[in-house]
Amino acid sequence: MPHAETAGVEATPRTRLRWWTELPLILLVYACYSAGRLLARGDVSSAVDHGLAILDIEKALHLNAEHPLNRLFTSEPWLGVPADFWYASLHYLVTPALLVWLFRSRTVHYRAARTWLMTSTFIGLIGFTLLPTCPPRLLAESYGFVDTMAQYSSYGWWGGAASAPKGMGGMTNQYAAMPSLHVGWALWCGVILWRYGGTRLTKVAAVAYPLITTIVVMGTANHYFLDAAAGAAVMGVGLLLAPYVLRSADRIRARFGAEVAPVATASRDAVATGSTGSGNSVPVGSGGPVPVGSGDASSSIVSDGCQTSAGERIPRQRESRFATGAEPSASPQDAGDGAPAPAR
Numbered sequence: 001m002p003h004a005e006t007a008g009v010e011a012t013p014r015t016r017l018r019w020w021t022e023l024p025l026i027l028l029v030y031a032c033y034s035a036g037r038l039l040a041r042g043d044v045s046s047a048v049d050h051g052l053a054i055l056d057i058e059k060a061l062h063l064n065a066e067h068p069l070n071r072l073f074t075s076e077p078w079l080g081v082p083a084d085f086w087y088a089s090l091h092y093l094v095t096p097a098l099l100v101w102l103f104r105s106r107t108v109h110y111r112a113a114r115t116w117l118m119t120s121t122f123i124g125l126i127g128f129t130l131l132p133t134c135p136p137r138l139l140a141e142s143y144g145f146v147d148t149m150a151q152y153s154s155y156g157w158w159g160g161a162a163s164a165p166k167g168m169g170g171m172t173n174q175y176a177a178m179p180s181l182h183v184g185w186a187l188w189c190g191v192i193l194w195r196y197g198g199t200r201l202t203k204v205a206a207v208a209y210p211l212i213t214t215i216v217v218m219g220t221a222n223h224y225f226l227d228a229a230a231g232a233a234v235m236g237v238g239l240l241l242a243p244y245v246l247r248s249a250d251r252i253r254a255r256f257g258a259e260v261a262p263v264a265t266a267s268r269d270a271v272a273t274g275s276t277g278s279g280n281s282v283p284v285g286s287g288g289p290v291p292v293g294s295g296d297a298s299s300s301i302v303s304d305g306c307q308t309s310a311g312e313r314i315p316r317q318r319e320s321r322f323a324t325g326a327e328p329s330a331s332p333q334d335a336g337d338g339a340p341a342p343a344r
Contacts, residue, residue: 065225
């Protein structure tokens, strides 16, 4: 009995997944995310206003952890440089690596986990579009933030434009700070490692990776604390919506398959009945040409007026092989391919 899909990451794929269909799908989703993130630039003044509003809310709630972390990272290169490498690199490496690992080793959970990740990513894209937000590092110097990516750019491939490579700052949207998908994707990785890692080391990594990522995005002045909280919330919403997305995809696949199936069946029936292109069918054994492989398996008609006996492939084959009265009883060799073998 096939497994039924359940909510969350416990769903079982109904069909066997292939890497040559999964890889283009993931690349397409990431390309849509990157393009949408780039196009959803918004008005700079509005983005700055949104960033300042978030900062005011955090101060009112005593959640302003960005300033002390940023001062620590800018004054201690041994912390700031690894943090910049962490921010610029790991989301490109860890998330795809876990997707590949799930696909190869935890296939039964892969489809639901992948759908959860993609659904949350699209929700984050909606957030970038509706709420462009200036990150702390792009606020005026009077607000006390230092861009560690720019300060330590000589240590890595990035420039002053977030984690973009040097000279490619114009190809990224620097005002897509809310929500923080760095934190959201790290949380997804943590959940996957915790549930399916199976060792104490993977459980430690499951807790450490999203926690350190949250500290890094604030210490490098790329995100506010509320950006990180929004990234976690987006992943929660995506987890709730993933089963509905899976069911919708299954319905679309079933409907498409139902539309294709009658066409394939009609084509097979046309071949089996000897249907011609003009709409006239030629019954098998009626004297007309017989399509190869489409005739009745039990028919012994070779052509009009000639018949064969059981086990013969040409007329009167038995008479040429056995003398009168010497013909043996029917055996699997001369009874045709469809006859059952005698019991031993």
